Amino acid sequence: MLKIIMPTMMLIPLTWLSKHNMIWINTTTYSMLISLISLMYLNQLPDNNLNLSPLFFVDSLSTPLLMLTTWLLPLMLMASQHHLSKETPTRKKLYITMLVMLQLLLIMTFTATELIMFYILFEATLMPTLIIITRWGNQTERLNAGLYFLFYTLVGSLPLLIALLWLQNNLGTLNLLVIQYWAQPLPNSWSNTLLWLACMMAFMVKMPLYGLHLWLPKAHVEAPIAGSMVLAAVLLKLGGYGMMRITVLLNPLTNHMAYPFMMLSLWGMIMTSSICLRQTDLKSLIAYSSVSHMALVIMAVLIQSPWSYAGATALMVAHGLTSSLLFCLANSNYERIHSRTMILARGLQMLLPLMATWWLLASLTNLALPPTINLVGELFVVMSSFSWSNITIILMGVNITITALYSLYMLITTQRGKLTHHIKNIKPSFTRENSLMILHLLPLLLLSLNPKIILGPIY
């Protein structure tokens, strides 16, 4: 594990010791190399895990997420160059340091063996994110957004700490590898219900579950581009990852505790999708689309069948790349139009045809066009929810339809139609931006060739 952690730590001195004009190039290249190291962990047995040290392990659930994390850092660096072009070198370095810190913490979170260590790192990721949002966001509302982000997550996760302490006391260990064998079935009682809630709420807020999602659109909208990317791509997945890890402790209580949350996510995914239909703000639309997709993941995790776990893992990775791509595209619009309002940036296909291709591909992956991994994920979730209860197919079907609608609505509004006059003198798209989009799409397409590696532990 040090193979990844040490180089990532060394990224910080690299940033500070680089010449001013080499900051971005050095860090991007170096982090790209780091992401290649993480690919090594793909080579493992499907039903086994690699114990790298007493503290860290990887299995086929954490590997895809680890890959996603390391893959995203160079992309974030590439995406934020324009945003920071007017800042002083020191501030740029500080910004990069924050991103690196975040990556470091995320890597350790995804590979932590101990639940309590997982918890500490999970909480620690809040700090760099908060700094990124509140320091480098674009508007004054960023402070409010940061507040929402911090308090929702904190209030949600504090009960988890108490629950973990209690579990440590009872089980004697919080080692993830051990507890799956030691976990006692939880009988149905008031205290156990509270335990279940304490364990799950932290992750439900993080996902976010509908009703607890208010922080997400605010944080996504106000964060600078790198913040939005990492929030959508990785931080939300912490919730799914945590839920999948902790449910082993909570059986068989999940079977009936899950109902309200499943109802809420079924209802919420339709609600949030229909909010997307009325969004005028591009980033907010993408954020709400994230909520809707994550509701599917919550569904899948709560159903707890092998198919649903496979679907949840695949959907998390697929959504990570897709939503990050969409945020990048939205940002490239923002850098030209200086507004997130969709109606101000219409008919861009005329001016930026290559960018229109990326928009098209991004929208198509967002609406889960076969054979992308988005479809693999969504299809598996729909399958498992269908076998859980046949009626859910109606709600799922409505959601599928609305997802297609808002994805293409977004595409049509931004790319199609007539050009408005005020955007006639915008900059052409840079090679940096185009390669950024390609680097998002490439893994999506390549993973479609072999989705097996992102289907999680059970297949």
Add this chain to the structure above:
Amino acid sequence: MKVINLFTSSILVTLLMLTLPIMMASTTLYTNKLYPQYVKTTTSYAFMISLIPMMMFLYSGQDTMISNWHWITIQTMKLSLSFKLDYFSMIFVPVALFVTWSIMEFSMWYMHSDPYINRFFKYLLLFLITMMILVTANNMFQLFIGWEGVGIMSFLLIGWWYGRTDANTAALQAILYNRIGDVGFILAMAWFLTNLNTWDLQQIFMTNHKNLSIPLTGLLLAATGKSAQFGLHPWLPSAMEGPTPVSALLHSSTMVVAGVFLLIRFHPLMEHNKTMQTITLCLGAITTLFTAICALTQNDIKKIIAFSTSSQLGLMIVTIGINQPYLAFLHICTHAFFKAMLFMCSGSIIHSLNDEQDVRKMGGLFKALPFTTTSLIVGSLALTGMPFLTGFYSKDLIIETANTSYTNAWALLMTLVATSMTAAYSTRILFFALLGQPRFNPIITINESNPLLINSIKRLLFGSIFAGFLISYNITPTTTPQVTMPHYLKTMALTVTVLGFILALELNLTTQSLKFKYPSNLFKFSNMLGYFPTTIHRLMPKANLLMSQKSASTLLDMIWLEKILPKSVSHFQVKSSIIITSQKGLIKLYFLSFMLTLALSLLMLNFHE
């Protein structure tokens, strides 16, 4: 043994060949002016090569399956790339390639002034590839790839002129209706996975399951969406916003029949389920009648043909409803020729008349456009099922079989009325566009001498005359046709058609010079497309969007959720801190207390001891 090898390899060559121009799109070839030419030639070669396996299939009649490249295994389910080369795919692939070849040649003429003609051809080819995937797929996942692929390509092609709002809404509308159908497809997939644990077609058909109503409903819904059956039909006429070659290729001959094709593919499941068959029959009958009624009063030439396509699709669904999938398939094949040609003829007229689509502003074209006129007449006659033209071989057979089967009399009656109306609206096109005096602007833009136009239409013209004979002569009838029947049943189809012709002609002649004062309610119903756009396209989206704005976004997200958690917490905190704190901002009181203590201490100091 060698024969078999040639069979599979030549079909793979056909499929792989089509991908070549797509791959070449990343080279400088793509910027070349000859790219459309290359694409067209590739398609024609692919057609010729695909004739080899087709003829071998006709000769030997054996199904083959190619299975290679294992994609993924999830638990006990294996998914791999596999092609099913059976009766349906082997006949349909050459037909689709032939039609596409002609349409591509036609679009080289029709789209020649478009700056992005190369991209247009790339899209057409991509569509063709997804259609081939759909037709040859052997498992549901692969079928779904093709299924969604044609949907997306139709979105892109309908919205080709992306500067126009109408084109964009039509494209979005197509996706919306298709997506509703996809839900049915996914439902079927989910059911098959849960109950049969397989997506392979053979395995699905082998498993004997008692109650197949759920997946069949899903498949019917899928077909309803894709093939524009009643309820989900409005997207097809709207799709006419796209360029005419697109209408000719996607919305007449290939993509829209995908739904019917799906039902034909899954026919082994449907053949024992009487309830589903009745539902299918009724759905098809309603569609064919309703769209025929709508076609009667349209004035846009492309819209009339589009509604006639919808009506024919309804007829195909009727055929499936009377348990004759092979006849439905025959009609798919024959229909492709003349319907594509009708669209191309209308494209020729539209282009010649400077983008005029209204039949009322045409007239007298039989002198100005003799070749188009000929083709249009042949196409219309083939569509109505004139004996010994292509349409006759399938349509007449369908009506005959329906007549002699134990079927729902209402459905049969509706189908017959629709058949008669087919003749009526065809007459209307011919009457208004070709006969009488010219009613268009006297600017001379009329020109149909381009070989690209002539050759492409000519090829389909031959197809419309002979293809039905060739196809029905060469394939063995799989269901026993009724050998004897009373005269009145035998001539029923022809009689209603001729009746329709005569009636429409007489009506057109007599009412031509009458003033059209107050439209009757029936006319309004037909002209307003059964009030579908007003109700379904206005009220429902309005209600939905209003709901999402008012209740989902504003009420729930911005007010309630905000109030319940963050706002109430902060409110509570502020209030309680105000209550609990000892300092209330009462400056006077504080100063008073200061003064009191000061005075008191002074007094105390003064008076102590």
